[in-house]
Amino acid sequence: MYANEPVPAEQPTQRSDRDAAALAAMGADVSALCAKRLARVAGTHGLLLDGLGTPSPAVPGVARWATLQPAQDGAVWQGRVRANLDELPFADDCFCAVLVRFAGGFDAAGVSELARVLAPHGTLLVAGFHPRSLWQRGIAPGRWERALRAAGLDVLPAVRCGSPWPRVRGAEGLPRWLIRSAGGAWLIEARRSVLAMLPLRKPAGRRAMEPLLPGAHRQCA
16 A cells, blocks of 8 residues: 555446446455355444445344445545545444455555454455456555554455456356456455554544444534
């Protein structure tokens, strides 16, 4: 990750119906794998940053997702709140799960914010298109792995998932060896180490207001 790097959503501005169906199938495949990785998560709220508009995964341990998607101008992410990724409007340790899907690249400050809002023993998942696939887009997973470790998280190596090429049926019917070796997307799992010394941001000059989401706060006039 580079300082001041823009955070593009990993989706084209215009899509044919077939392209849209292939993207939806990829989103569904990634969402299913995320649900398996989050099966043992215990908590109430999760944070979802999604660049494709894929529905949040059904996870028994997560009662509600705070979902943010990129705004048209790409400068902020929006949902029930508007968020700058370098300064998320949520309190420390407030999400048992953080899921980032097809959201492009984050700078170091953005990755630190993801680590800050993740609760102890929480799980953070990041998924993106693999640059060495026939999707012809994506960011190398190694960049995310290094950034997550620098933020004080314990990181598992990336795994490949999804169809290696745009396919309306997604990974359905494809052999597992092909998906594991050449899948069109990757998934990284990271956990917050209890012993890690994470820098916590203390909001200065802010007055707590009734939150729209757990731990959320707004800038006071």
